[in-house]
Amino acid sequence: MPELPEVETTKRGVSPTLTRARVDAVTVRCAALRWPVPPELAATLEGATVLSVTRRAKYLLIGFAHGTLIVHLGMSGSLRFVPPDTPPEKHDHVDLVLSPEGAMPTVLRYRDPRRFGAWLWHAGAPEHHPLLARLGPEPLSDAFGGEHLYRVTRNKSVAIKQALMDNALVVGVGNIYANEALFHAGIRPTRPAKRLTRGDCARLAETIKAVLARAIEAGGSSLRDFVGAGGEPGYFQQTYYVYGRAGEACRHCGATIVAIRQGQRSSYYCPHCQPC
DNA sequence: ACCGGCTCCTGAAGGC
DNA sequence: TGCCTTCAGGAGCCGG
Incomplete structure (x- = not known):
């Protein structure tokens, strides 16, 4: 599942x-994504030149002179380049046929x-789009840190794990990394957010x-996957400390990792390393 | 303002 | 072996 690093x-x-x-x-084979792909998208983009590619939270922003294409990968989305006339496979919903600067035509699929x-x-500035306007700071920016986390959690009785996944507080922290970060900070995911001390928040932000x-x-290291017609781009398996490890031994202390549900999401923690 | 629950969808996993 | 059921998950949205 694409998280911010992906x-x-x-x-x-x-x-x-x-x-x-x-x-x-522009070829839209299936417009039924989370929201309908705008019917006029092809007419809007054809002939236009990409000026910039940026990211805000988990949104990819493809900038043109007359507006911004906003792409979200959801849970299972991926982008890759394929040669022109490559037959689409199941679930290949959208193509951008491109003439890159100084290169042969290619297709972003x-x-x-x-x-x-x-x-x-x-059509306007992307930061004013309703989906982007109320987002919190980028987690890797200087705007996000212990002080920010402390300030925005003072009145939150919700569990810290759920607060971390609230895009109004900080963006881009999905289920996997919320669990992993809480483990490394030694904080149990169920602790009410407002009960975190300044020190907890500083540690957790780091x-x-x-x-x-x-x-x-x-x-x-997976960037090479984007240049060929090759396999899945960008997704990489890492060694997790708690995520998906229910019943297994904690890599630090050997205690058994526990799984619980919080707000329709799986949480994992080490009862010894994350005492409260 | 805050917070819990619902929703979209399909591949994978689990049960019999 | 295979079919059927259950479930996970990003995140916006709605209702209490």
Whole structure:
């Protein structure tokens, strides 16, 4: 499932080819994503040139002179380049046929089996789009840190694990990295957010940054997958300390990792390393 | 303002 | 062996 590191890796992978490329054609085979792909998307993009590829939270922002293409990978979405005339496979929902600057035509192909992703168009500045306007700070930016985390959790009785996944507080911390960061900070996911001390928040903010930065670094090695017609781009298996390890031994102390449910999500923790 | 629950969808996993 | 059921998950949205 694409978390922020996968989206960042995807951005870095597609950006060199996509930037300054001209969109020659847009094929939407299935418009039924999380929200309908706008019917006029093809007419809007055809003939236009990509000016920039950026990321905000888990949204990829493909900038044009007249607006922004907003792409979200949802749970199972992926982007890759394929040669022109490559037959689409099941779940290949959208193609951008591109003439990259100084290179042969190629196709940016979007696959998304579960169709939780999104392809949207926004004519104004992307930061004013309703989906982006109320987002919290980027976790790897200086705007996010212990002080911010402390301040925004003071009135939150919700569990810290759920607070971390609230995009209004901080973006890009999904289920996997919320669990992992809490483990490394020694904080149990069920603790009410407002019960975290300044020190807890400082430690937790640092482990969030470290865990995400490390995953992005690991993702760099998969960038080669973007250039060929090859396999799945950007997703990388890492060694997790708690996520998905219910019943297994803690890598630090050997205690048995516990799984619980919090707000329709799986949480995992070590009862010894995360005492409360 | 806050918070819990629902929802979209399909592949994978589990049970008999 | 195979079919049927259950479940996970990002995150917006709605109702209390």
